[in-house]
Amino acid sequence: MSDNKVSPTSIGPRRAPVKGVRTGPFQLRFWDGWRLFTLAVALLVLVSLGVVCFSWLTPPAEIWQHLRQTLLARLLLNTLWLVLGVGVLTLVLGVSLAWLTATCEFPGRRFFSWSLLLPLAMPTYVLAFVFVGLLDFAGPVQTLWREWFGRAAWFPPIRSTPGVIIVMSLALYPYVYLLAKNAFQTQGRRAMEAAESLGCGSWEGFFRVALPMARPWIAGGVLLALMEALADFGAVSIFNYETFTTAIYKAWFGFFSLTTAAQLASLLVLLVFILIVVEQRLRARRRFSTARSSAHITRLTLRGWRAWAAAGFAGAVLLIAFGIPVFQLGVWTLSSFAAEFNVRYFALLGRSVALGLGAAVLICSTALVLSYAARRHSDTFTHGLVRVANLGYALPGAVLAVGIFIPMAALDNLLINFGETLFGWRLRPLLQGTVIIMLLAYLVRFLAPGFKPVDGAMHRVTPSIDEAARLSGLRGVALLGRIHLPMLRGGLLTAATIVFVDVMKEMPITLMTRPFGWETLAVKIFELTAEGEWERAALPAVALVVAGLVPIILFMRHSER
Amino acid sequence: MSKLRIALLAVLVVLVGLPVAAVAQAQEVVVYSARNEHLIRPVFEAYTRETGVQVTFVTDREGPLLQRLKSEGRNTRADLLLTVDAGNLWHAAQEGLLQPVDSAVLAANIPEHLRDPDNQWFGLSLRARTIVYSPERVNPEELSTYAALGEPQWKGRLLLRTSQKVYNQSLVAMLIAERGVEEAEKIVRSWVDNLAAPPFANDNAVMEAIAAGQGDVGIVNTYYLGRLLRDNPDLPVALFWADQEESGVHVNVSGAGVTRHARNPEGAIKLLEWMSSEAAQNLFVDANREYPVNPVVTPHPDVAAWGPFKQNPINVARAGELQTQAIMLMDRAGYR
Numbered sequence: 068m069s070d071n072k073v074s075p076t077s078i079g080p081r082r083a084p085v086k087g088v089r090t091g092p093f094q095l096r097f098w099d100g101w102r103l104f105t106l107a108v109a110l111l112v113l114v115s116l117g118v119v120c121f122s123w124l125t126p127p128a129e130i131w132q133h134l135r136q137t138l139l140a141r142l143l144l145n146t147l148w149l150v151l152g153v154g155v156l157t158l159v160l161g162v163s164l165a166w167l168t169a170t171c172e173f174p175g176r177r178f179f180s181w182s183l184l185l186p187l188a189m190p191t192y193v194l195a196f197v198f199v200g201l202l203d204f205a206g207p208v209q210t211l212w213r214e215w216f217g218r219a220a221w222f223p224p225i226r227s228t229p230g231v232i233i234v235m236s237l238a239l240y241p242y243v244y245l246l247a248k249n250a251f252q253t254q255g256r257r258a259m260e261a262a263e264s265l266g267c268g269s270w271e272g273f274f275r276v277a278l279p280m281a282r283p284w285i286a287g288g289v290l291l292a293l294m295e296a297l298a299d300f301g302a303v304s305i306f307n308y309e310t311f312t313t314a315i316y317k318a319w320f321g322f323f324s325l326t327t328a329a330q331l332a333s334l335l336v337l338l339v340f341i342l343i344v345v346e347q348r349l350r351a352r353r354r355f356s357t358a359r360s361s362a363h364i365t366r367l368t369l370r371g372w373r374a375w376a377a378a379g380f381a382g383a384v385l386l387i388a389f390g391i392p393v394f395q396l397g398v399w400t401l402s403s404f405a406a407e408f409n410v411r412y413f414a415l416l417g418r419s420v421a422l423g424l425g426a427a428v429l430i431c432s433t434a435l436v437l438s439y440a441a442r443r444h445s446d447t448f449t450h451g452l453v454r455v456a457n458l459g460y461a462l463p464g465a466v467l468a469v470g471i472f473i474p475m476a477a478l479d480n481l482l483i484n485f486g487e488t489l490f491g492w493r494l495r496p497l498l499q500g501t502v503i504i505m506l507l508a509y510l511v512r513f514l515a516p517g518f519k520p521v522d523g524a525m526h527r528v529t530p531s532i533d534e535a536a537r538l539s540g541l542r543g544v545a546l547l548g549r550i551h552l553p554m555l556r557g558g559l560l561t562a563a564t565i566v567f568v569d570v571m572k573e574m575p576i577t578l579m580t581r582p583f584g585w586e587t588l589a590v591k592i593f594e595l596t597a598e599g600e601w602e603r604a605a606l607p608a609v610a611l612v613v614a615g616l617v618p619i620i621l622f623m624r625h626s627e628r
Numbered sequence: 629m630s631k632l633r634i635a636l637l638a639v640l641v642v643l644v645g646l647p648v649a650a651v652a653q654a655q656e657v658v659v660y661s662a663r664n665e666h667l668i669r670p671v672f673e674a675y676t677r678e679t680g681v682q683v684t685f686v687t688d689r690e691g692p693l694l695q696r697l698k699s700e701g702r703n704t705r706a707d708l709l710l711t712v713d714a715g716n717l718w719h720a721a722q723e724g725l726l727q728p729v730d731s732a733v734l735a736a737n738i739p740e741h742l743r744d745p746d747n748q749w750f751g752l753s754l755r756a757r758t759i760v761y762s763p764e765r766v767n768p769e770e771l772s773t774y775a776a777l778g779e780p781q782w783k784g785r786l787l788l789r790t791s792q793k794v795y796n797q798s799l800v801a802m803l804i805a806e807r808g809v810e811e812a813e814k815i816v817r818s819w820v821d822n823l824a825a826p827p828f829a830n831d832n833a834v835m836e837a838i839a840a841g842q843g844d845v846g847i848v849n850t851y852y853l854g855r856l857l858r859d860n861p862d863l864p865v866a867l868f869w870a871d872q873e874e875s876g877v878h879v880n881v882s883g884a885g886v887t888r889h890a891r892n893p894e895g896a897i898k899l900l901e902w903m904s905s906e907a908a909q910n911l912f913v914d915a916n917r918e919y920p921v922n923p924v925v926t927p928h929p930d931v932a933a934w935g936p937f938k939q940n941p942i943n944v945a946r947a948g949e950l951q952t953q954a955i956m957l958m959d960r961a962g963y964r
Contacts, residue, residue: 130952137959203833204825205840218841226826305829307790307964317792320691321955323719469695476699483703496703500686578688579696583658585686586665594664594687599830599852 101440102449108433109452112459112511115470116336119462122329130318130327138314145228146310149296149303152232153239157292160236161243162285164381166273169251172366173377180248181623183381186388187241187565188615190572192301193592193608194238196601197392199225199305231308235296237388242295243288245561246520250281253527269367283526286346287519291460294339294515298463301574301596311335312463325469332466339461343454393612399605407606411586416610419587422577423567423614425502426509430517430566431559433510437518438525453518460515464575471508472579475499500582508576513569517562524558564622568615588614657895659685660693662711663882667916674911675902681895690716697725702889707896712882713794714751715801718948721748726885729897737904737922741943742881751881751944752903753912754919756937757799758877759868760853761845762838771868774803774878777845778818786822787834787843791958794951795831795849795880800958801950802878805942809957816961827964832856835865849880854917854931869937876938880947881921 134142167173168180186194202208202225209222224230254277262272278285300312311331319328369377441453459467479496486492498504528551536542536550574589581590588611595604661668665687672683688696690711697704697720709720720726726748734743734750742751759771770781777786789796803812824843828834831852838846856863869877884903886896902908909920914928926932 133956133959137956199829199833203837204842205833205836210840304790304792307792307827307829309964313792316691317955320689320794321792321797322952323691323694325691325695465689465692468692472692472696473699476696476701480701480703494703495705496700499700500705575692579692581686583684583686590665590687594666597689598664599832600855601832 099443101436101443102452104436105440105449105452105456108437108510108514109456111507112456112514114474115467115511116333116455116458116462118470118473119329119336119466120333122326122333125326127330128324128327130322130324131330134314134318134327138309142309142311142314145308146297148228149232149235149308149310150293152228153236153296154289154293156232156236157240157243158285158289160240160384161288161292162247162278162281164240164384165244165247165251166277167377167381169248170277170366171377172368173374175378175381176366179378179381179385181620182385182389183244184241184619184623185385185616186238187245187568188612188619189238189389189392190301190589190592190608190611191235191238191295191299192305192574192596193396193604193612194388194392195234195302195305196596196604197395198230198234200601201391201395202230226306226308228308231303231306234306235299235302236292237384238302239292239295240384240388242291242516242565243285245565246284246288246291246523247281249520249523249557249561250284251277254280282349284523286349287523290342290346291516291519293342294460297335297339298461300463300465305596315463315466319465328466329469332462335463336458336461340454340458343457393609396605396609396612399602400609403603403606407603412606412610415586415588415591415607416614418585419571419589419611420614422502422505422509422587423571425506426513426570427517427563427567429506430510430513431521431563433514434518434521434562435555435559437514438522441522442525442528457515457518459511460513462512464512464573465579467512468508468576468579471504471511471576472499475504499580502582505577505580508580509566509570509573512573512576513566516565516569520558520561520565521555522558524555524561528554560622560625564618567618571611571615655892655895656682656684657707657892657899658705659683659708659710659884659899660697660706660887661685661687662690662693662716663687668710670915671903671908671911674908675899679898679902681899683899685710694720694723694725697887698723704887704889705891706887707890707892708884708899709887710752710882710884712755713798713947714881714883714944715794715798715948715951717744717749717881717883717885718945718951720885721746722948725888727888727890727893729886729900731897731901733901734904737901739921739923741939741941742879742921743883744885744945745943749883749885750900750904751883751921753882753909753916754921754939755795755880755882756850756877756919756939757795757847757880758850758870758937759845760835760838760848760865761868762841762864763866764864765841765844768866768868771845771870773871773874774799774847775807775815777847778815778822782822782845784822784824785844786819787824787837787846788819788827788963789831789834789846789848790827790829791955791963793830796847797951797954797958798880798944798947799847799878800954801947802940802942804950804953804957805946806875809953812954813957813961816958816963820961820963835863839864850919850931850934851917854928858917858930867934869935871940872938875942876940879939879944881944882918 164183168176168183200206212220212222262276263269298312300316303310303313315328315331318324318331437453437456441450462470475498479498482497483494486494532550533546536546541549572589574593577587577589578593588607591607592604592611595607668685672685675681675683690713693709693711697706697709709726711717711720721744728747730747738750742754743749759774759777761768761771791797800812800816803815825837828837831848834846834848835853835856837843850867853865853867856865871877884900886893886900890896903912904922906922906925909922909925910928913920917928917931919927919931
């Protein structure tokens, strides 16, 4: 980055220049452990992306010509609408709700503060099939509507651009909410009080002080939501809404051209890379320093209609994004329970949870190391590696699954052939179909949602804190354990929660890399919804949501203390 | 001993130990299946009960399964590839992922137009895609062919599933095979003009919308109707056999082929033969309300109640050959 001297903070806002500072037993050499590890993770991601991007070695086929002539304009427009719509709506929902629950006092605030995060456990495709089932012409709502107002009564069509945007935003706003709330809680009311003492009204203070200060976290949350929206296939196909992702699937499953699919996918990667750079430009050249723990917050007490409006707004969002879908899933589950339930469900649940936990541990530790590496090395190269490592989240799952599978199969083939020619063994593939491969694939896909909160928390550990600790004789592991980890705990828990839930919801990678006979809840949902059996899919969906709720509630309890 | 040495030793032990533990056993048959787990597991379990042969399988979409086979090359564990839609099977053969099977049993059990001319794959269940209508608002005498659904009388009354779905791609491919690209495109355009609502994500949604009165006619696979009627016998949707005066109802298959690099090809062929046999065919189709491919087997009573129908005798492999053209045609015609 060219402005390296002006701002060493190309990854985050409060990145401190630590060059020349020696912490712990490690010397600052060019190839220290931090950087080597970062390189290894970036390479893992690069290999997967490479498979996708090397598709350009094959010249574009006639399919390109066809797509350009018939579909591309509409696809781009649809994708643009989706990005704009989901971006704005998750921003508005996430920030307003975070602001209300973090800095204001109103009836039910404590409850909403954690419960507004519950929709995180609801996979986008589940929310999509619930809303299409409820609100489409044949669904119960419109049926009732016609009974009341006659056959010709107009009803807003759910399978439309606004419909997709609203449903997707309801599923994705928790990313923004979670990160923004974190930021508002940290900055506390002090900055606002200062602003008010300088004559700003509370609205003005919000827009001129609190919002800009929280910008890096908000931008990070919106970026996560957008990456998720761009990579989504399940929800858009339920709406039959054509986006870049559906074109990728069409090229692959329809035209059987994985090359064209990969070429399209690499454009998507490029788009997301641009988004990431834009996000970082938004944060660059700013230094944020106030760090107050949430214990010091004094909240603004809302009174009268304001109080009720706040409660009503939070309640409405919670009801639409979580209450109604859960109720509908419950109704479907009751009608299909006898036919669908059997003992195997416990195994499905167990595997989903185990995968989520394993991935959460792996990804959080990786994110921690990367964040430290970026902190220790403020150069462009290291930060570039970190950025690359975060790109996996942008790719539609099925494409990424291929990107991961092809090199691993190649490695397996190498090992097998090696064993055969050297020792005459007839071997099975060693890597494919092992849980290790699944976890590595999840690492590539979900590093970004794990890294964002950890890295955000890392910014709070200012160099002066390190200095102070060192002066009192703390260094190395002791410094990490007694000073850093407590400060990073919130970020690590946020990351672990998001990753755990995301991994349990994930379908394409799980489908492609799992061992034989390894069904999970998400796989079960895929099998049933693929044939339109939504009612039967309600049971695994409910199990998935409930399993996701546990860590979310635990996490929110923790952060509320 | 230094830590480094211990680590190196551990790596060595793993590298030497794992392969020995992983040397393959020959008895089991390994299947890659794009047919859903809940439909296929009972079939494999029955086979294991009958023969003692273990069937190991993994399910996924067709695209990733084919890619998986390809990437694994000659080291794949898969003996049998099981998928829905002839187009997918045709592509698997085209990519050199299957091998020809010379089996008198399969030749006897499966009609010629439902298997690959080169014997690389075999249909195991028959899927008929035909017209459904609202008996309240449509007189079945008004109905005749797929093409006729584009006539002006169906303006604002037709409902379709998305063109993304391979079943519609195969249907249009068959229209191309019979009538040529130009006429097929005209038909698809006329369908699009007649749509009462944007195309749906699945066949069930099409029929539910007909029942609710959003449209009056649609095109679906019969087994979806069978499953809906099983759960809700009073659903006001009825079935019409299309093109009976002409070439017959468009049929497709779910089927399987032995993989080129199968380790246990004999086991795979035996399983394939068993699935096409009288004993297994009902097991294979009843749960999903499909038609058996083996002509001596009678379908499930609910399915038989729709009566006999004339099938389009064109080999289903044509759907695969013409799939690309079909998709491009639907894109041009604005069929989403």
